Amino acid sequence: MSGYTAVTEHDLEPMLAAIGVDSIEQLFDGIPAGVRLSGEIDLPPGEPEQDVYAELHRLAQRNVCTEDETTFLGAGMYDHYVPAIVDMLMSRSEFLTPYTPYQPEVSQGGLQVMFEYQTAISELTGLPVSNASLYEGPSAVGAAAYLAKLSNKRPRVLVSRGVHPDSRETLRTLAVGYGTTVQEIALDDAVTDLNALSDALSDDVSAVILQQPNFLGAIEDVAALSAAAHEHGALAICAADPLTLGVIEAPGRQGADVCVGEGQTLGNRLDFGGPSFGFFAATEQHLRSMPGRIAGETIDADGRRGFVLTLQTREQHIRREKATSNICTSQALNALAGVVYLSWLGREGIVEIGELMLQRTHYARETLAAIEGVSKLHDRPVVREFALRLDVGGPDGVSRVVERCAAAQINAGFALARAYDEYGDGLLVAITEQRSRQDIDRFASVLAEAVAAERARAAAGAAA
């Protein structure tokens, strides 16, 4: 017996008697001898709560988290401030512990949260219908391509090289299953090459997939790219950073048929990559092929306003092999964090936080690019992330610069060589509202030193 079960000897006897067996072991008689575990599972014995806590604490201490360094690392997840009310609401029993709302009469809390979340996502993306969440960003991109396939049955999808590498790889992995070929469209000066896209488009293309801002931080011309897709009858799918949508135009107003993305920036922690949530919004015509749970408004037997899971015939538990997706558990609690966060930011706050990031990002890019040996990889308009070139002899040099910065408790960002062979000397730097001018100035000074030291080292090596 542990602290979580409650069967004592006092309980056991009458329970066995009611069942009509002599021992618990008898209840497992149905397991054939050939598949019985002889002996125990090979795991150490259980520990008291305080020891488990100590162990988890020890492991936590072995990680350098964003409290231990000033981080400019982004590339898909960002160190934003999560307000205290998010933690408080997420930890309430009534939100933390129930199941998916299959009995709506006792789940109005969760269902209304979904409805308010769907409204918020619809507002951000400029598209009329949203689901109640998917797992996270990259798999949402895969789900969008699946919807496109169900919609027009065409076999090919074009994805910009500006889309997050994990999204492109996830898309490829999932596309193997539903039989779509994936073709990449190159970047031209850090944004999707419209000519290359037009050349690649034909009537066998199901969808064109972009990211806004793209992986290099650049703002894409979603309107032009979507128009090109539409000219050939393809869907325009835009993966967007939701926290930039207070200052960047909504993809839905620029021709995107589907807008998806990673929701981590909305009130969710980094958590070494998850759990967060993915959002998925689309035009009205795709409502009945959308994946995931959808909450809908209705009335009860006495005429009261209420909410239910609706359009369930799309889903696996009813449609089974013809379902629009296999998703069952999604990310309801993280979506709750998202809608609480968006409510906390409010109509004015979403614009203000965008403006703040915009100005500080500009300042950071100008400041860092002024360093000897550092230049802009591109000069496209950016909102919260940008790419630099470090003249330090290639990827190894960049790694060493990042290492030097880390020793000064600064996480300099993402070395682009990790994902793009063509940007071997690149560094991707992210700004959030938590990075003050002081932080940026300190970063500049540490980076300047690190780059200088690395260039000196390289020069010494060359001279040797």
Added chain:
Amino acid sequence: MAEASYPEKLHYHAEHDWALLDGDVATFGITWFAQDALGEVVFFDPPEVGSTVTANEFYAEVESVKAVSDVIAPLSGEIVEVNTALADAPEAINEEPYDGGWMVKVKLSDPAEVDSLLDRETYVSGL
């Protein structure tokens, strides 16, 4: 429709669909039994005018809150008309499965197929 009913004049398919003949054009729909099993219909997505249907194969789906059902064509032919009123009022399929709840009108390609359909008595006895 509260009471089970199966009009005499219709031809029936074992998968709970009916056909009403008028020369070489037939109207299709689902029977009282089918709509009762489905519950309140919430969505019917009709096929396009001009597409072909094949006897014994499904040509559309009808959805209730908790179920999806294939609609089987009793006879083969080309769709000449679809009941567009069902888009706004799919519940007509429950309320008038044989009148306002009609689904498609088909120009038959092989009228002799009618011979393999069931008459009212045979269909009802199989329920």
Added chain:
Amino acid sequence: MSILDGGATAQQRERATTLYEKGAPGRRAYVAPQLDVPHVDDLIPQGMRRAEPPRLPEASEPEIVRHFVNLSKRNFDLDSGFYPLGSCTMKHNPRLHERVAALPGHARLHPLQDPKRAQGALELMFELQGALGEIAGLPHVSLQPSAGSHGELAGVLLTRAFHEDRGEQRTKVLTPDSAHGTNPATVTMAGYEVVKVKLDADGGVDVEDLRAKADRDTACLMLTNPSTLGIFDPNIEEIAEIVHGVGATLYYDGANLNAIMGYSRPGDMGFDIVHFNLHKTFTQPHGGGGPGAGPIAVSERIEPYLPRPQVVCSAPANGGPPAFDLDYDRPKSIGKLRGFQGNYGVFVRTYAYIRSLGAEGLKDVSEVAVLNANYLLARLRDEVGDLLPLAFGERCMHEFVLSGAPMKKALGIRTLDLAKRLLDHGMHPPTVYFPLVVEEALLIEPTETETRETLDAFVDAIASIVREAADDPEIARDAPYSTPVRRLDEAGAAKRPRVRQSL
């Protein structure tokens, strides 16, 4: 005026209002940090600037808190009451797990942090992989999939990669009629055709039907054991032989793992690929619909195809502590199913659970889960067995399926009505109308964390509803009465979907 006479509860009298309908222009909770850099105009080109801000709510912090706290009170939850949802394993969520998951070293760690500076996270993941592998009886684990159905998709894609690597193009995946809907949905997403295998009279796989259908065109058989009927398939060894005999893989849906820990392992039963539902067996809170995680364990022959990256461990040359890393160099990998490494926050909680329980504790979990289910079954059989009989077999494992068909015939109330009336008794109903193979199904899984008293109270509630229905079936048919809303018009919601607040 009683609730049954039409008097409304306090919550029913409050009209549901969204936060968009509260607040007022100009109200706010957010206080923005000061702009500490020079302001520069026109950083975003005209055509790309947001023209109209999104219409998010405008409310102060107290308003937001009150709104969501009051919303929460319109929810039934596991901390508050019995939640015997079959197939969901609604077991207690230990609060230690929330505390450790919130430690900044775990919660504020960036997924792309240099592995050298994330050794705690990688060590945790590596140890968890090992523990899950041990529980499954299979050597290689990927923590990447984010939910059970995500794990299923991984499993079928792994199967595809396995066959294609051998130059084979197989087209079919077999699943039994009783399977959870995610199984056939996954098969379609992975590009295979679903072939259904019949059940025999005892609720297990019909071995002869399997033998007839399994051929060299079969890629995989997806099973859960015990099945969704709560029955351990006694023919599992023969099933494995047939499937492996045609060169197909055998996939284990781990939803029902709670029944067998310490007694049997899917790897020993012959399964090649197993997925776990960390939000079922391993206490990750359900959160109203996620997050969860669906890691997979696989046999040696499937290992090369596992998603990237894998967490690996190496003993450093100078004899220091082991070093953990993320290995992306996997040429035969199916690729990625999602960004980064998976739902790490869920791994932290699961790891804490496994360390708390240990080998003995996990066995205790399954023993008490099976004991509680059989006890509940026995008591229900005594009280209402003629109206709600067990659908298959005599006993069960951790869950069991009753059929409400006799009750419907005798009393005129359906499983649905019974479930709705249970809400008035302050309990969450079991799973209804699943599995599809049982008429008027009621799938009940008490889990090991419930006491005997709670199980007895549930039996009493069911018995009382049945007695009440014998007298007046209308009561259950119009239930519930005491909940924040009464029965909702789901047909209307599907016909004219309103999926957002109009503004």
